[in-house]
Amino acid sequence: MHVLKPQFDPAIDIAPLPTAKTLRQRRNLAYQFVRFLGINLKMIRVIVSGHH
Amino acid sequence: MATVLILGAGIAGHTAAMHARRLLGRKHEVVVVSPSANWNWVPSNIWVGVGKMAVEKVTFPLEPLYRRKRIEFHQAMAVSIHPEGDAEHERGFVTIRSTMVGTKGKESQIEYDYLINCTGPKLNFEATEGLGPSGYTVSVCTAPHAVEAAEQLEKAIERLKAGEELRFVVGTGHGTCTCEGAAFEYTFNLDHVMREAGVRDKAELIYLTNEAELGDFGVGGLTFAQQGFQTTSKLWTESLFRERNVRAITGAHCTEIVPGVIHYEQLDGIVREVDFDFAMLLPPFRGAGMAVYDREGNDITETMNNPAGFMKVDANYQAGAYEQWSADDWPKTYQTPLYDNIFAAGIAFAPPHQISQPRVTPRGTVITPAPPRTGMPSGIIAKSVVLTVVDRINGKAKPAHEASMTKMGAACIASAGMSFTGGSAASMTMHPVVPDFKAYPVSGRDLRGTSGEIGLAGHWMKHVLHHLFIYKAKARPFWWIIPE
Numbered sequence: 001m002h003v004l005k006p007q008f009d010p011a012i013d014i015a016p017l018p019t020a021k022t023l024r025q026r027r028n029l030a031y032q033f034v035r036f037l038g039i040n041l042k043m044i045r046v047i048v049s050g051h052h
Numbered sequence: 053m054a055t056v057l058i059l060g061a062g063i064a065g066h067t068a069a070m071h072a073r074r075l076l077g078r079k080h081e082v083v084v085v086s087p088s089a090n091w092n093w094v095p096s097n098i099w100v101g102v103g104k105m106a107v108e109k110v111t112f113p114l115e116p117l118y119r120r121k122r123i124e125f126h127q128a129m130a131v132s133i134h135p136e137g138d139a140e141h142e143r144g145f146v147t148i149r150s151t152m153v154g155t156k157g158k159e160s161q162i163e164y165d166y167l168i169n170c171t172g173p174k175l176n177f178e179a180t181e182g183l184g185p186s187g188y189t190v191s192v193c194t195a196p197h198a199v200e201a202a203e204q205l206e207k208a209i210e211r212l213k214a215g216e217e218l219r220f221v222v223g224t225g226h227g228t229c230t231c232e233g234a235a236f237e238y239t240f241n242l243d244h245v246m247r248e249a250g251v252r253d254k255a256e257l258i259y260l261t262n263e264a265e266l267g268d269f270g271v272g273g274l275t276f277a278q279q280g281f282q283t284t285s286k287l288w289t290e291s292l293f294r295e296r297n298v299r300a301i302t303g304a305h306c307t308e309i310v311p312g313v314i315h316y317e318q319l320d321g322i323v324r325e326v327d328f329d330f331a332m333l334l335p336p337f338r339g340a341g342m343a344v345y346d347r348e349g350n351d352i353t354e355t356m357n358n359p360a361g362f363m364k365v366d367a368n369y370q371a372g373a374y375e376q377w378s379a380d381d382w383p384k385t386y387q388t389p390l391y392d393n394i395f396a397a398g399i400a401f402a403p404p405h406q407i408s409q410p411r412v413t414p415r416g417t418v419i420t421p422a423p424p425r426t427g428m429p430s431g432i433i434a435k436s437v438v439l440t441v442v443d444r445i446n447g448k449a450k451p452a453h454e455a456s457m458t459k460m461g462a463a464c465i466a467s468a469g470m471s472f473t474g475g476s477a478a479s480m481t482m483h484p485v486v487p488d489f490k491a492y493p494v495s496g497r498d499l500r501g502t503s504g505e506i507g508l509a510g511h512w513m514k515h516v517l518h519h520l521f522i523y524k525a526k527a528r529p530f531w532w533i534i535p536e
Binding site for chain 1: 258265266286287290291293294295298299300301302318322323324325326428459460461462463473476479481482483484500501503505506507508509510512513535536
């Protein structure tokens, strides 16, 4: 059997990279606190929908 | 007096036991059989597996808690189920084999009025030669596996620090694996710990997966709204991997692992190989493998279970081809068709089919993620089953409670790092887990409950959830207020 070397997913090479602003937002405590509340609300929605 | 027998003490089994004990009067018995002496919060095994959390933080002994709660506990594995009893047992019973030091191997029988099968998966490392801790790769599926993974990782990081360049492969060890989210999270954590150690530039990190494309996660991928556009989990994952310098091999079925080399077949039918210095590959799952016998002793295992050993419940197992699949195929009550006093919850129930589109290579190899049904869905299903059982024991003529995966959501947070400001996370929510294209024609899911984002917020959320679920599992005051 002819065995080949790995072929990596080429889509990663052209995927969009985050901007410097996005990277800063991911670490900004005030911004992330607001997102924390947002994720909480989203999870409450998910949890409530699953508990009938 | 009724006896509720629960097989397994994982997320589903422990949830079932605690709610059954809370909701049933003292005159009723709740009995748990589990081969392990400890409870394990499996999602946090990822942190144990990169050496960032002690194993004691994710496990605790079950016996003292069950003694306090008056739950009868047997450290044993279930060997066979006899739903109709036999000449010596009027009620249904289960034969168990002790796994406890001192009585190991001793068999006994436990009769029941209601049986809840929460046996979870058998980790089927044997499906791929060389896979797993007894082969050449590590795993984070159990707490001891995670400890071993951390030890091997530590040695690899020491080699990186010494100036060697190494290749790390993380992913799925078979074409039919599930829990791709766990492999994704371990990849994310490896990247984080190697950056922390200042050796990331010496390491090549590869995500090897049975998903046909990145972001599938065994749920057919997600669509979510972001900054006024609908985007996909595929693009989201590709972007994250590009940013973190992770390469990916998709649509792969590992055929054999030998020291330092993984052989795999891809969806194009071509067999390739990738060498590695450290590999964490998840195994495929099988059912627990209990035999089932009728009153005359005839083996009815194949009637009760699907070919993979998972217990059939109220699902449509005749759905046919992918194009005919529907949300209605998925079970609602988790009651077995043959016996109205036997249920299967969590990984133990047989799903009607995959969620991701099934794919086969030109050689005929199936490479399709199995549907995930761990974590939040396991807990919700187990509680729903208990509510049905409690109603019946209390003589309430109500229909069975329902908990369809086409109605419930789930969250998957891949979080790395331990400090408040130094961590990072990729968080996903989905609603519902199984797409329902009748209810949500665009993507099969509710865009308001389906999301993906990266940042500290998810990292905080993951730590909050870790402490909340362990608090709940330890039955601390008002534990039952915390949802599954």
